[in-house]
Amino acid sequence: MTMVLRADALTKRYGRRTALSECTLEIPEGRVVGLVGPNGAGKSTLLNLAVGMLEPSAGSIEVLGERPRSGMAKVGFVAQDTPTYAGLSIDEHLRFGAELNPGWDADLARDRIARLGLDGSQRARKLSGGQRAQLALTLGLAKRPELLILDEPVASLDPLARREFLQDLMEAVVEHALTVVLSSHLVSDLERVCDYVVVLVDSRVQLAGDLDSLLATHHRITGPRRDEDTLPSELHVVGASHTDRQSTYLVRTQSPILDPAWTISQLTLEDLVLAYMGRTSRPQPRALEAVR
Numbered sequence: 530m531t532m533v534l535r536a537d538a539l540t541k542r543y544g545r546r547t548a549l550s551e552c553t554l555e556i557p558e559g560r561v562v563g564l565v566g567p568n569g570a571g572k573s574t575l576l577n578l579a580v581g582m583l584e585p586s587a588g589s590i591e592v593l594g595e596r597p598r599s600g601m602a603k604v605g606f607v608a609q610d611t612p613t614y615a616g617l618s619i620d621e622h623l624r625f626g627a628e629l630n631p632g633w634d635a636d637l638a639r640d641r642i643a644r645l646g647l648d649g650s651q652r653a654r655k656l657s658g659g660q661r662a663q664l665a666l667t668l669g670l671a672k673r674p675e676l677l678i679l680d681e682p683v684a685s686l687d688p689l690a691r692r693e694f695l696q697d698l699m700e701a702v703v704e705h706a707l708t709v710v711l712s713s714h715l716v717s718d719l720e721r722v723c724d725y726v727v728v729l730v731d732s733r734v735q736l737a738g739d740l741d742s743l744l745a746t747h748h749r750i751t752g753p754r755r756d757e758d759t760l761p762s763e764l765h766v767v768g769a770s771h772t773d774r775q776s777t778y779l780v781r782t783q784s785p786i787l788d789p790a791w792t793i794s795q796l797t798l799e800d801l802v803l804a805y806m807g808r809t810s811r812p813q814p815r816a817l818e819a820v821r
């Protein structure tokens with residue numbers, strides 16, 4: 530399997546604050562990767578390291594087999610603040626895109642802007658926040674990168690625009706063998722498009738893996754009240770809640786749960802993300818190993 534991104538004990542400190550701590554991660558090619566985690570978890574820091582906008586404090590990162598540097602032709606990046614040039618028109622942005630990027634897809638850019646109903650002569654400063662985001666996303670897609678990194682790309686889009694953008698993204702993934710890494714707090718959006726998930730909490734990777742495998746190996750089990758230390762060793766507890774008589778555990782296991790005392794229910798991506806976001810402890814090595 531070819532990996533588009535490999536991070537090994539990647540660490541980033543801003544002064545005394547550690548924004549990313551010993552992040553070890555591999556992202557396979559051709560996937561749509563959802564990067565989730567609470568505010569301040571280190572998502573933007575990881576993405577900025579991946580595009581060479583930041584230098585690691587320790588550890589290493591490789592993207593498409595190279596050490597990241599800004600302006601890589603095969604990597605598209607749309608930063609959280611959807612950067613555009615206030616004084617330039619949409620058409621001028623597209624012209625610059627064509628000049629700067631060898632693989633520029635002028636038809637895609639023009640068609641997308643027309644479909645969005647945007648006027649090419651309008652300057653970026655006069656666009657709404659959502660329209661500016663659409664322009665930045667169009668520039669990212671038209672570059673025809675092998676890896677497209679999007680930091681909260683849909684946050685400022687209305688629900689219909691979000692749906693259409695995610696659709697465009699999926700088409701680009703299928704047609705052009707694109708790998709996408711996108712951070713978002715909108716887990717329901719991620720659930721629609723992602724097939725790989727990375728959960729970052731408190732600067733550490735808590736979970737990373739193929740979404741279907743993660744959902745197949747995590748379960749919510751409910752039964753008569755039981756202490757955690759009485760559970761079979763193959764059940765790794767991610768979260769727990771108890772009433773006087775009942776216990777509910779969110780567990781990860783590779784084995785079938787055969788004990789008839791448990792009622793087992795399947796999880797959604799949101800359940801999974803919230804469970805790992807709710808954990809404040811460091812990841813247990815077994816948890817990461819088993820899901821890679």
Ligand SMILES: Nc1ncnc2c1ncn2[C@@H]1O[C@H](COP(=O)(O)OP(=O)(O)OP(=O)(O)O)[C@@H](O)[C@H]1O
Pocket residue numbers: 543546547548566567568569570571572573574575
């Ligand atoms: N330039 C900076 N200087 C100092 N600290 C920073 C800087 N950028 C980020 N941080 C800190 O690093 C930590 C991680 O920030 P980061 O922006 O990567 O988080 P995030 O997961 O993207 O958050 P959000 O979901 O709110 O966008 C935070 O504690 C933040 O305050």
